[in-house]
Amino acid sequence: MQVYNTMARKKEELVPLTPGVIRMYVCGPTVYNFFHIGNARPFVVFDTLRRYLEYRGYKVIFAQNFTDIDDKLINRANSEGTTVPEVAERYIKEYYADADALSIERATVNPRATEHVGEIIALVETLIERGHAYAADNGDVYFSVRSFPGYGKLSGQSVDDLESGARIDPTEHKRDPLDFAVWKGAKRGEPYWESPWGKGRPGWHIECSAMSMNILGETFDIHAGGQDLVFPHHENEIAQSEAATGKPFARYWMHNGYININNEKMSKSLGNFLLVRDIAKEFDLEAVRLFLLSAHYRNPVNFSRELVEQAQTALGRIKTARERLDDAMGKPVGAPTPEDAAFLAAVPEFRARFEGAMDDDLNTADALGVFFDFARAVNAFVSEPRGKEALEAADRLMKDVCEVLGLLQHASGEEFPKEALALLEERKAVRAAKNWARADEIREQLKAMGFSVEDGKDGAKLKRI
RNA sequence: GGCACCAUAGCCAAGCGGUAAGGCAGAGGUCUGCAAAACCUUCAUCCCCGGUUCGAUUCCGGGUGGUGCCUCCA
Numbered sequence: 001m002q003v004y005n006t007m008a009r010k011k012e013e014l015v016p017l018t019p020g021v022i023r024m025y026v027c028g029p030t031v032y033n034f035f036h037i038g039n040a041r042p043f044v045v046f047d048t049l050r051r052y053l054e055y056r057g058y059k060v061i062f063a064q065n066f067t068d069i070d071d072k073l074i075n076r077a078n079s080e081g082t083t084v085p086e087v088a089e090r091y092i093k094e095y096y097a098d099a100d101a102l103s104i105e106r107a108t109v110n111p112r113a114t115e116h117v118g119e120i121i122a123l124v125e126t127l128i129e130r131g132h133a134y135a136a137d138n139g140d141v142y143f144s145v146r147s148f149p150g151y152g153k154l155s156g157q158s159v160d161d162l163e164s165g166a167r168i169d170p171t172e173h174k175r176d177p178l179d180f181a182v183w184k185g186a187k188r189g190e191p192y193w194e195s196p197w198g199k200g201r202p203g204w205h206i207e208c209s210a211m212s213m214n215i216l217g218e219t220f221d222i223h224a225g226g227q228d229l230v231f232p233h234h235e236n237e238i239a240q241s242e243a244a245t246g247k248p249f250a251r252y253w254m255h256n257g258y259i260n261i262n263n264e265k266m267s268k269s270l271g272n273f274l275l276v277r278d279i280a281k282e283f284d285l286e287a288v289r290l291f292l293l294s295a296h297y298r299n300p301v302n303f304s305r306e307l308v309e310q311a312q313t314a315l316g317r318i319k320t321a322r323e324r325l326d327d328a329m330g331k332p333v334g335a336p337t338p339e340d341a342a343f344l345a346a347v348p349e350f351r352a353r354f355e356g357a358m359d360d361d362l363n364t365a366d367a368l369g370v371f372f373d374f375a376r377a378v379n380a381f382v383s384e385p386r387g388k389e390a391l392e393a394a395d396r397l398m399k400d401v402c403e404v405l406g407l408l409q410h411a412s413g414e415e416f417p418k419e420a421l422a423l424l425e426e427r428k429a430v431r432a433a434k435n436w437a438r439a440d441e442i443r444e445q446l447k448a449m450g451f452s453v454e455d456g457k458d459g460a461k462l463k464r465i
Numbered sequence: 466g467g468c469a470c471c472a473u474a475g476c477c478a479a480g481c482g483g484u485a486a487g488g489c490a491g492a493g494g495u496c497u498g499c500a501a502a503a504c505c506u507u508c509a510u511c512c513c514c515g516g517u518u519c520g521a522u523u524c525c526g527g528g529u530g531g532u533g534c535c536u537c538c539a
Contacts, residue, residue: 309489379503
C-alpha cells in the first residue's frame, strides 16, 4: 500500500517496522465539548485506514488520545462551577456516543493525558538532562527549539523564517521566542501535579509524545491528524521525542485536509463550527461518513446540508443493493447458470479494483466508485433467482467493502409498527381486488406515517423514509 | 514575506502521458394498475497562454482565480 507521507512530501510504500503489525497514533479530541465535523474527518478517515489495514491482514495497534487537561477544560469547569475531571468524563462519554454513530471503531487504546503525567514528567526531565529544555523561574519548562537541528523538517519551515514571524508573549519566560512550553507552572486555582519544577501540568505537545512513545514504542509506524496540526503540534512532537530518544519518532506522517462550512473555513475564532451532535438531529451519521469518504482525505471538502442529502440518497442505493442481495440469498436457485459463472468471474475483478483504489493512498473516492459499480452489478444480477455460490461471493465482497468503509454497520433489525403492517395487509387485499383507489389511499397513509411502499414480484415491501 | 495546496459536467468528485470512474440532479426507455425501487440509454474534450511529446486534463514555464499553514484549532 502506498501512503502519502507529509515528511517525504510524496507517496511511499507503507512498510511497517514489525512485519504484519502497524502501530499508529492519531491525535484525539480535547474533551471540553462535543466534537465537531472538523474533528470527525480525521477520526473517520483514519478509522477507515485502520479498518483497511486490518482487512489486509495487519494487526493494528491503534492509539488515539484524549486531552483531558488544558486551558479549555479549565475554563469550562470554572464557568460551570464543576471540576476538570467531571468535564472530561462527560465529554469522553459523549465522544464515544458520536463516534459510535459514525461507525468509528474503538481504538486499541484511548490514553488520557492525566493518566500519563508521570511519564510526561520523566520525558521533560530527560529533555532537561540532555540540554534540550530548561526550567524558567515561574515554574514553566520550555523546549529549546534551536537545540534540535531538525526543527522544521515536517512543516518545511526554516527556523529563521519562523523566527521573523514569531511573537513573544510577555507573560512567558522563554529564552527564545520559538521555544514552547513542555510543562506549565500552575496558576492560582488551577489543577496541578507535583513535579521537580513545582506544581504544574503538562504542555499540550508533550502529552502526545509521551503517550505515543509509551504505548507504541519510541519509533512507530504512522502518526496522523489534521493538516493544521503539522505546525506547530507535530513539529514539536518530533523535536521533543527525537531530542529525548535520539531515535526517529513516527515513520509516516499522514494529514487530512480541512472541512469548510458553506465555503467558509471552520475555526474556533470564527465560531462557525458545526457539532456532529447537531448534524445527527437531521441526518443519518452514516450518510455523513459516506460524505466524508467521498472525497480524497487530503483534499479540502466543503460541508453543506445539500451535500449530505446527496450522500444520504447515495447511501440508500447501497442499502437497497444490500437488501436485494439478502432477499435473493433467502431463495437461491439450485443449478448454476452461465450468468452465475459470469458474475462469479466478475466479483474478484471488483475486489481487485477496490483494493487498488484503497492501496493508492486510501483513495476512498475511487473505491466508492467501484462499490457503486458493484452495487449496480448486484442489483442487475439479483433481478432473477440465482445460484448460491454466486450470491455468496457477492455477499462476501459486499460485507468486506462495507466493513472497510464502515458503512451499513448499524443493526437494521428494526420492527415496523403494528398499524403499518395492518395497513400493508389491507392494501394487499384491496390490490388483489383491484381496488386501486383504496390501495393508493393506504400508500398515502403509510407515507404520512413515515413509510414508503414498494410493490415487487413477491409482494409489497415497507421502507422507512 | 516564508512554506504548501487547488481549478474536471447543473452540484459533488476520481483519474494525472494514450483520448474523461462514480454519486446527486435532469432527459428518454423497460418493468408496474399507477407509483416507487431496480435496470438500460443519454448528459464534459478537463481555467487561460506557451512549451515538451507521435500524443497532455495528466509533464514543464507563465498567467488568472481560489485556499491553507506560519497564532488556540482536526
